[in-house]
Amino acid sequence: MSTALRIVLAQCNPLVGDVEGNARMILEQVRLARERMDAQLILFPELALTGYPPEDLLLRASLLGQVEAALAAIAPLIDDCHIVIGAPYRDDVGLRNGAVVLGNGREIARYAKRCLPNYSVFDEKRYFVEGTQPCVVSVAGISVGLTVCEDIWYPEPARSTCDAGAELLVNINASPFHASKYSERLETLRMRVAETGLPLIYVNQVGGQDELLFDGQSLALDGSGALILRAPSFETGLYLVPHAGGGEVTELASLEDREADAYRALVLGVRDYVRKNGFPGAVIGLSGGIDSALTLAIAVDALGAEDVLAVMMPSRYTAPMSLEDARIQCANLGVQALEIPIERPFQAFLGVLEPLLAGRPPDATEENIQARCRGVILMAISNKTGRMVLTTGNKSEMAVGYATLYGDMAGGFAPLKDVPKTLVYRLAHWRNREQSVIPERVLTRPPSAELAPDQKDSDSLPPYEVLDPILEYFVERDWSISEIVTAGYDREVVERVVGLVLHNEYKRRQAPPGVRISPRAFGKDRRYPITSGYGRAIR
Incomplete structure (x- = not known):
């Protein structure tokens, strides 16, 4: 990265199905990130607008209508920065698990998640159709490549996004907690950085949703794979990513033992x-x-x-x-x-x-x-x-x-x-x-x-x-x-x-x-x- 793009990770705790409430929370986080951190790019977790996982609420047309109405209401208010929001949307192919980019008072792009998990607690293929194309957007002169959660666990989405001109990879997540999950994530992110040579920013949801628990621990790695930001676990908050490539490192949140x-x-x-x-x-x-x-x-x-x-x-x-x-x-x-x-x-x-x-x-x-x-x-x-x-x-x-x-x-x-x-x-x-x-x-x-x-x-x-x-x-x-x-x-x-x-x-x-x-x-x-x-x- 040739310039210090001010990226803020919004590690938040949405309520599944409460689109209006989640939209208000997103706007409040944007306000705070702009006022306190002069954010240029604010990243929200996967499906932050609906909460994750919405399960069969996705089969309700009224939910998707609320999502589109919320995006239309939020977009004009995002005029001095860019934000990436996780949200479901329907296109000519089908229902997508998407990342929506808003900035300059309008919607700039939509990206469809390409790797849909369908194992363990995940059953995304029940609802969503896989995307096929990378998405790269320009923010303050930096080409930012979008990925969603599972995309980063496989080489191809990151590689093709790099080939499409990305200078920076971002990955928005709703990644559930279990023992040893943090080390698995970090190892995977470092593999993607090694393969592409690009800095990688990872934001994760926090909070409980029925049986699932999301731990946060959002991360940022520079182009060498060095960890430059680790947000706390089990806490909401806004976290400014240090300049990836400038040698700057924020204080890394401590890692707890298994019992803690x-x-x-x-x-x-x-x-x-x-x-x-x-x-x-x-x-x-x-x-x-x-x-x-x-x-x-x-x-x-x-x-x-x-x-x-x-x-x-x-x-x-x-x-x-x-x-x-x-x-x-x-x-x-x-x-x-x-x-x-x-x-x-x-x-x-x-x-x-x-x-x-x-x-x-x-x-x-x-x-x-x-x-x-x-x-x-x-x-x-x-x-x-x-x-x-x-x-x-x-x-x-x-x-x-x-x-x-x-x-x-x-x-x-x-x-x-x-x-x-x-x-x-x-x-x-x-x-x-x-x-x-x-x-x-x-x-x-x-x-x-x-x-x-x-x-x-x-x-x-x-x-x-x-x-x-x-x-x-x-x-x-x-x-x-x-x-x-x-x-x-x-x-x-x-x-x-x-x-x-x-x-x-x-x-x-x-x-x-x-x-x-x-x-x-x-x-x-x-x-x-x-x-x-x-x-x-x-x-």
Whole structure:
């Protein structure tokens, strides 16, 4: 680049479907970028005007009409700079995932995304038609080449854009977070820079959208591949790109460790799900165990203690220490707490079912009745107060079905749905480093559902140190039983775990959504049939 083009990255958090609100947000960001940074080019994320992913809202003609109206209203107001907005639009070929350039009071260009992802959580080919042509626009005498998200993961779009005369590549994104995603992105961007010799500017969305979480971490690389800007993760903001080629480097936002990244992702995911859906707060069943303790800490960090209600629902099997620890945590966090024993409703259900239960030994039936008593209480509180119930189950439990339908699975959002039990412990320890809010005894005592006398999770499941790696291999990496056994695990244990995973798909299909933080999460990411004979033959 021969001149210092003042480029600002608008790392923003749009609301899916709120075209008018997103347009107002875009105009406010433009105003601030002009006033504070004298921006000449402002980049917004992929589909910023509709939010990402809009899914089947794209099938609504009214949404596309709102987009065109918003673009027409914004364009005359962009007269002293240029902006690139992600927006869907329809042309003679079909619906496009586009980048729209506005400047000089008018629309200058539209670019259609050329590589449409159709794997993992992405299904863009359901909606969009691929573009075929590069797009290069002139901004303050600099030829700027446009790409959208997935385009940059393949050599051809960047190469052809370079061949079309670009002096600078920009890439607008809605790239979801998962562990290790940052390093994958940086490696890919450096490959494109090495292939083209061009500086590359990458802007990413921030915020939670149902199960997906967008982490930001927008980047800028100079023509040698050196990182000259890294915006913070999980934060909105405007970030001025230093002169690419002038040796100038802004302060790079620090990289967090895996626990910090995961915890901050969960906090943002809970905050956006509750707030964007209009709930005044959250209610959580607090048992005195590790999962509900971590969920409560996340909820308070996301929403504030005043908007979180903890409900302790002891049963005849609840250990006194569980109730004590739950009370201590509520005091530590400043959370309002209710105590509602479940013995009376439990006895009432046992009485109603006595003709069926008589003469039969207690089993999971009685255990599940207790969990369902708690579910009814939490949902009643939710109905009366408007607060969303946050469930407390983790990924290990969801995988093997160690959860009760219409009991502890009853609720609106599951913060720990993609968090294995071993990571639950690490996150709890990490949170306590900042401030000791989770009692030490919760971190050290053996986990238990406390639905039967002296019950421990290990009575029903392999140790989590064994279970979690097996689940990672089978669920996230699609390894076979034989491959997992070869990695050093007992065949009988592996076969049992795999059987539980396959058998409990029907439960997971009825579970609330939760924040995706792994490369493969249950829900939108991993789609297995409920009715299947596959498990009979798998080896």
